[in-house]
Amino acid sequence: MSKKGKSSLGRALIRDRMHKGARPDSFRHTTELKDGYDWSTNMQSITEQNDLDEFLATAELAGADFTAEKLNIRVVTELKPTGVLSEAEKKAQNDLYQQHKDSIRVPRRPYWDARTTPEELAANERESFLAWRRELAELQETEGIHMTPYEKNLEFWRQLWRVVERSDIVVQIVDARNPNLFLCEDLFAYVRETSPHKKCLVLLNKADFLTESQRKSWSDYFKNRKDELKVVFFSALEEAAAKDDVEEVSESYRDDGLISGDFIRLSVEEYSSALWTKDQLVHLFRTWHTGTKYKAGSTTVGLCGYPNVGKSSTINAITQCKKVSVSSTPGKTKHFQTIILCEDLILCDCPGLVFPNFVSSKAEMVINGILSIDQLRDHVPPVSLVLSQIPRHILEETYGICIPHPPEGEDPDRPPTSAELLNAYSYNRGFMTSSGQPDNPRGARYILKDYVNGKLKYCIAPPGIDQDEYHKYPPPKRSTPSATIPVHVRMTKERVLGTEDIDHEFFKDQIVKVGFKGRHLVKSGLTASGASIVGDKKHHKGKKREKLRRLHQHKDA
Structure with a gap:
């Protein structure tokens, strides 16, 4: 290829990048919104940092000049408990966690309005995020509480803030095998602080791993809670396995008569341990909340949760086609994405976030x-x-x-x-x-x-x-x-038994046959070592001796 041909590809990519604003809105990704942020920043999830990296990242976030002081840093690491804890240790941890349950919070987005410039908002967000990290660090150091290595990249929390602000219904997806580990109760508190008209739902995905009685136990547990969270049991794997035609699924969204209203229109106090289908779930989204300022006459449903709980799989199961990529590796989704399911329903997939929570190890x-x-x-x-x-x-x-x-x-x-x-x-x-x-x-x-x-x-x-x-x-x-x-x-x-004894035990039951050779009675069979015998002698030696005797007789004659 000529040199000119090599450079033409680079120029085409540059032109496309410089003029991407001229593309129609239908081709734009959510990250291309002109909201004052540089969405091209590195979206690398940061959940674990050593003490030195955490110090340097915190100093950089605060905008402090630490060049002259970093040579005097002394990093002290503590051994954290790993493996299996005893029952006494588990009880002591649970008592400590219940005492500081209200101290574990998600970061709040600072107040802003139309007069706030993007630079001012970005600075306020960094300051608020830094104060939040300091509070959690102080809680860990003074009380000895062990927490999840929560997300430390501010860009991921900005994604969550925008999903919450855009959504009319915020769905927190958790793994049904261990719901309390994945459930962030303070997230729903933040949703209600944003707007009292927003609805909150807990979707227990992978519920096919649970039996009917196990789902009933969790249903009763959430029913008896003071906040009375609305919960549904769902299995994205089973729904994805169903081979329904895409056109028939789309028609079922428009025809309310295909869905039993007595079953799906559950009040806040009513709970069911049955597995919900995708049609029932979509019907709930359409009828539970209507209207939003983001798009008139439509309902936006935001899906949030930990990595690898099945947010992207749930969207693909509902749409019956691959709208978002799925991976077992945590952190596959980097930016929140909007999917128009039908005329009056929009799904918003948020990147997986590790929320601060209590954990044993x-x-x-x-x-x-x-x-x-x-x-x-x-x-x-x-x-x-x-x-x-x-x-x-x-x-x-x-x-x-x-x-x-x-x-x-x-x-x-x-x-x-x-x-x-x-x-x-x-x-x-x-x-x-x-x-x-x-x-x-x-x-x-x-x-x-x-x-x-x-x-x-x-x-x-x-x-x-x-x-x-x-x-x-x-x-x-x-x-x-x-x-x-x-x-x-x-x-x-x-x-103790030994090889010879094993051979003896194996060959002792061999059948020994008896027959006649001429006028002599002979025994034939196998010795313990497996060699054949004729009479009282091993027959291969007897044949050789008989041959030599006859040969000597012939010479003497």
Whole structure:
């Protein structure tokens, strides 16, 4: 290709970038709105920072000159609890969390009006965001509270602020297997502060993992709350699997007669544990709130929540086509997007945000899909947490492996260790390192992803419900030797028995046949070593001696 041909592509891209304002509005993305912000900034989610990076980022956010002071910085790190906590530690943490429950808040957007310039608004937002981070840091340091590594990039919170301001109905999507971990109650408080006319809804996605009785328990729990949050149970996976025609789905949105009004028009006090369909969900959005200043006669529904709870999957299930990209990696959606579902309904997908919340350890966030498994550095704590929830026989039946039992002197009922599980799993799958050892980090990633995807299912009970009664596992299907005889007993038995005894035990039941050769009675069969015999001698030696005897007789003659 000529030099001129190489440069023409670059010029075309530059012209397109310089004249993109001339494109019609239908081709514009939400991030191209002229609201005074530079949406081309780096939208990289920041949930975890070491102490030095956090200090430098905070100083930069405050606009302070820290060049002369950074040489005098002394960074002190504290060890945080990882893995499985004891019952006493869990109770102490829960008491502490209940005491400071109202202190965990989401950042508020400062007041602004038409007279506020974009520069003033940006400065006020940075100042408010910095004050919010300082409050949470002080709470962690003084009270010793462990929190989720919440989102520390201001651009992501700006996305949330705009979604809340534009939406008539704010839907917070949570994972039905552990709703309280994903539910941010202060987000709904912020929505009501923005406007008392906005509606709030909790959508428990992935509810197909729950049984009818489990959904009933959570339905009763939300019904008995003081705030009486409206909740629905939904499964984006089941709805996406339904192969409905797109035109028929669009017609069902316009025809209210296709949907049972007695079922879908639920008041705030009424709760149902049944799985809602996409048609029922759309009907609720259309009839619950009408009219908005964003677009006259239409209702805007904003979908918010943690990463990997299924916001994008819910939109694709409702529209029955791929409107937004879906990924199991947290943080796939970078900017909020608007999807016009029909004439009077607009969906707004907000990027996944890690809200500040109480958490026992980082491992809890890993197994719930909040933090990326592929970027995990220490696999032992999350795998140990999975082993504390999933029984031994479920893991053995799911993966077809035999996990070693505790050695003599240890508690025979204790759960397996991460090394015991991962060694058995990695050997079985052929995950080996170059030195011939099992590749446990690789095996851990597969097991943790199976837990997040629901292959290893564990559902958390609502407060006040016994966990053992809420989630019951089926008994073992069969009792195998590996499940009844400990490894050290089996190895000792094999060493005592020996190879010769095993051969003797195997060949002792061989049938010995009796027959006649001429006038002599001979026995034929197998020796313990497997050689054939004729009479009292091994017949291959007898034939050789008989041949030599006849040869000598012929020479003498």
